[in-house]
Amino acid sequence: MGTALLTDRYELTMLQGALADGTADRRCVFEVFTRRLPSWRRYGVLAGTGRVLDAIEKFRFDEDELAWLERESVVDARTLDFLSTYRFTGDVRGYAEGEVFFPSSPVMVVEGSFAEAVLLETVILSILNYDSAVASAASRMTSAAVGRPCLEMGSRRAHEEAAVAAARAAVVAGFAGTSNLEAGRRYGVKTIGTAAHAFTLLHDDEEEAFRAQIASSGTGTTLLVDTYDVTRGVELAVKVAGTGLGGVRLDSGDLGVQAVEVRKQLDALGATGTSITVTSDLDEYAIASLAAVPVDSYGVGTKLVVGSGAPTCGMVYKLVAREDSSGTLAPVAKASTSKTSVGGRKTAARQLDEDGRAIAEVVVTGRDEAVAAWAPASETMRPLLVDLVTGGEVLPGWTGAEGVVTAAARHEASRDELPRGARRLSTGEVAVPTTSLVLD
Amino acid sequence: MGTALLTDRYELTMLQGALADGTADRRCVFEVFTRRLPSWRRYGVLAGTGRVLDAIEKFRFDEDELAWLERESVVDARTLDFLSTYRFTGDVRGYAEGEVFFPSSPVMVVEGSFAEAVLLETVILSILNYDSAVASAASRMTSAAVGRPCLEMGSRRAHEEAAVAAARAAVVAGFAGTSNLEAGRRYGVKTIGTAAHAFTLLHDDEEEAFRAQIASSGTGTTLLVDTYDVTRGVELAVKVAGTGLGGVRLDSGDLGVQAVEVRKQLDALGATGTSITVTSDLDEYAIASLAAVPVDSYGVGTKLVVGSGAPTCGMVYKLVAREDSSGTLAPVAKASTSKTSVGGRKTAARQLDEDGRAIAEVVVTGRDEAVAAWAPASETMRPLLVDLVTGGEVLPGWTGAEGVVTAAARHEASRDELPRGARRLSTGEVAVPTTSLVLD
The missing domain is CATH 3.20.140.10 (nicotinate phosphoribosyltransferase)
Incomplete structure (x- = not known):
């Protein structure tokens, strides 16, 4: 057109x-x-x-x-x-x-x-x-992240074509990748994404869901562990994937408190190389507040695509x-x-x-x-x-x-x-x- | 696509x-x-x-x-x-x-x-x-306008495809028309628009600009009267177009104060049927505050396409x-x-x-x-x-x-x-x- x-x-x-x-x-x-x-x-x-x-x-x-x-x-x-x-x-x-x-x-x-x-x-x-x-919003976020990767995940909160432009603009301002496939195709930016709560809920239980994801995407994938109970989710994730699990994602609750607990739990289970991604209404202030928390990457959605104010x-x-x-x-x-x-x-x-x-x-x-x-x-x-x-x-x-x-x-x-x-x-x-x- | x-x-x-x-x-x-x-x-x-x-x-x-x-x-x-x-x-x-x-x-x-x-x-x-x-924002605006037409003019403040969707959504919530041409073509909504300050500035003086617009669009058009001096602009507009001038538009300054003055001036000049459109950072609150002011229609831009907060x-x-x-x-x-x-x-x-x-x-x-x-x-x-x-x-x-x-x-x-x-x-x-x- x-x-x-x-x-x-x-x-x-x-x-x-x-x-x-x-x-x-x-x-x-x-x-x-x-x-x-x-x-x-x-x-x-x-x-x-x-x-x-x-x-x-x-x-x-x-x-x-x-x-x-x-x-x-x-x-x-x-x-x-x-x-x-x-x-x-x-x-x-x-x-x-x-x-x-x-x-x-x-x-x-x-x-x-x-x-x-x-x-x-x-x-x-x-x-x-x-x-x-x-x-302009993205630059403050990548600045607040002090080197930790920021990932753009806001497509669903913006007009469908604006979402593609937002992913592109985020990468211009230092984001490491985006969930948006069309942005990947059109502008060559890195795309990321593993699973939502729907995938866990689709299965008869969390273990089946984790097994299906590992079988399909390998142990390097990131498992979403907060559908039912985070502690049980993390335990199950390492049980299913082994200590070589790529990552876990937390998408609700008090991310700062939970990330500290999950890091301890992962380390205690021997999964010292498993990364923690946090997502859930993050903006530059929330990212800054997590600077001292053992988080490995930030997934940012709504606040990014609407310019954070x-x-x-x-x-x-x-x-x-x-x-x-x-x-x-x-x-x-x-x-x-x-x-x-x-x-x-x-x-x-x-x-x-x-x-x-x-x-x-x-x-x-x-x-x-x-x-x-x-x-x-x-x-x-x-x-x-x-x-x-x-x-x-x-x-x-x-x-x-x-x-x-x-x-x-x-x-x-x-x-x-x-x-x-x-x-x-x-x-x-x-x-x-x-x-x-x-x-x- | x-x-x-x-x-x-x-x-x-x-x-x-x-x-x-x-x-x-x-x-x-x-x-x-x-x-x-x-x-x-x-x-x-x-x-x-x-x-x-x-x-x-x-x-x-x-x-x-x-x-x-x-x-x-x-x-x-x-x-x-x-x-x-x-x-x-x-x-x-x-x-x-x-x-x-x-x-x-x-x-x-x-x-x-x-x-x-x-x-x-x-x-x-x-x-x-x-x-x-x-x-949702548009509905509050049309509600605050109590029957006066609201016109969507925010395309430039939104992603170019979001702008088309915004025009459509505004009309769903009671707007009378949009400046966005593609919205007109795609969804059959009414399109509106006459001239910006650039048209006045293009010409050697305001009178030439008004004459050009009247010659091209007829006396029923809306003249933008605030490029230099509003009082002089209104006087000139009626001089050039006659008392049958369709409308004038105010796009800056204290719209409430100016609209009252301009209405008096138009009436005194005999242009009692000339309408007044106001545009300039309007939102539902600004529209409500103009309820008692002799304004005929509201052009709404930025605040509409960004959902007014x-x-x-x-x-x-x-x-x-x-x-x-x-x-x-x-x-x-x-x-x-x-x-x-x-x-x-x-x-x-x-x-x-x-x-x-x-x-x-x-x-x-x-x-x-x-x-x-x-x-x-x-x-x-x-x-x-x-x-x-x-x-x-x-x-x-x-x-x-x-x-x-x-x-x-x-x-x-x-x-x-x-x-x-x-x-x-x-x-x-x-x-x-x-x-x-x-x-x-």
Whole structure:
């Protein structure tokens, strides 16, 4: 399926008006940014870039879609004609996927004619707002897990396609794998999963269920031991699988207390190599509270796929510059009482101290040619915008499985560069301030 | 695209174990329910049923999917063979879409072999959890709007496919239309939308922009008047369009104060029929606070698509009964310390008083044959479960545009049946208690 109708109707209505009065060809610069972060977040994590590029490539109106637009009189014949050959031929730059961001960071910049660029607003924002919400939550979880693997298991608590995107975004932010099969197929991420309570309940008793699972999946599997009684479940698990049992999973109760008891019991039974996975309404705070508990991995569901308190980012797609009637690219901005923004093209860099720690997010504004050509003069200014689409062609490396692997590596490096306090879970200031550099 | 891989890996792992030990054919009853509502909600709204039925019909493993499962060694050859001809042949009953629900309401009941029914868990929960979260929020908004139209405009703040589902769910719960074009095409819901600030900023000045929009869309359009100065914007709008201007939209600032001023200004200019639409971070509380303000319609975005504080429902898919080794259908339930549930097949009815007001949610349990055959003896017990899929065939009327229209009508009737206090926005008890009726 294409992505062209995953769009607000007004994008097409505006296009029709602009085609009629000749402004549709004006060269425009649109910028994606957020005005603020949730109060308890010290940084955001950009995710979804690879998916945006896929969506731009698939942004074509097919015959069925055009016929529907005509039948519903959404737009006039001239606009339908334009849409029938629509293809984005402009440029997209942006923060590389996995990069951290702050208020006002220009995380994506789309340049093209008004007609071509305005249509992309809805689908770009849908993707970046959701995927970045999940990645921003996921990064706090992997940070709180201090090296223990986090596994994404939230598919059932999100829209079925959002679930695939959530699994991808979680891996960008350091998750080790996902339960979601389609995410595995589409993006090459590792999939995991053994059994639910239903498998135990299906059998006449727990021992039969454990025997069936071991016979089918081997002793390296993870047995879910809390269907009836945890102590009996653990005893039975080791009896059936032997001390080489791969793992046990706890999915209810006081996980901290139970994990300590289960670890002791496993060790006493000789199953010292059997790992403990905990799952059950975990979030970054619950993960942090289990840091001193003998847990080997965390399965995270609901709180991850709903962004742990912030289910969407507040990213907007604003026209910041456009050609005027004389053909000059001029900055523009909404000017009434609220929701104001800063006009003009922007670029950005992260300012580092001598130790390579981030100390500021520098947003560069000013004369358009100067901003477009700007390159940092110093090694302590790391430029943040990269080319993603040039002349309508998506550049290689950003999409598919490759895009996810490089985004995950980039996120780790970008997070490591932040001041130490950035990993605090408490409410507080953003990790580094956003400052501005004006060129002339 | 099919829906078969929108699934947690453990569903397939369990299937493999059950195929190997002969339990895969055991007849099973799975039940979808939620343990609680958000503390500030007095009822939930079931949405997504039509989408679930579409997903069940499309739940097939194609050659590419099977090849991927084989290559990744997700399951063994015997399981791949089973999946290659998979088709759900069982039964699904459930609450009709749009119906309100309460804790423990058995909103969907899936019956079939373990092999057939267990695979559907993830996609069923993904759909019902997201769509019902949106519909439950939407119902409070349409209730607070007391007859004024609510318009869904949140696509950009949700995953791009979730956005389509959100638009559909909003309409089920009383919204009058959506900005999302694909929702219009797929489900026949009304689409709306005129222009954003970008259209005004594209032009050399506001007057040119308004002239272009009027020329393209006619005077019946809605002009966005808050790009520069609202008072000047309104004056200009009426100057350009005349007093027959369809509407103006306010998207920033103090909407209550501004709407009063704009109404006075429009009336003074003679544009007494020009409507006022407000948009900007509205939720049910903001809508309620505007009840006495001269506003004609509400455009709702972010808060709707993220479920206004509850971005997912806590619905679970639990095995409640299954054939044992003797072929008898027996109730089963998890029995350890928390997350317990009640075993056995259930059905449900809403108990009404003489005036037709709901007074209890009656969940019927007990001997399986008695529950399966149960019909209320009295007109004050309205049965809630309807047939959705019989012998693998999706019954007509529940899907597509027809399903949405009937679900919206049903929601209105179901909400009207609730006690008056059910519409309060404040934190408090659920509208009616859940009680149980045990048959033997």
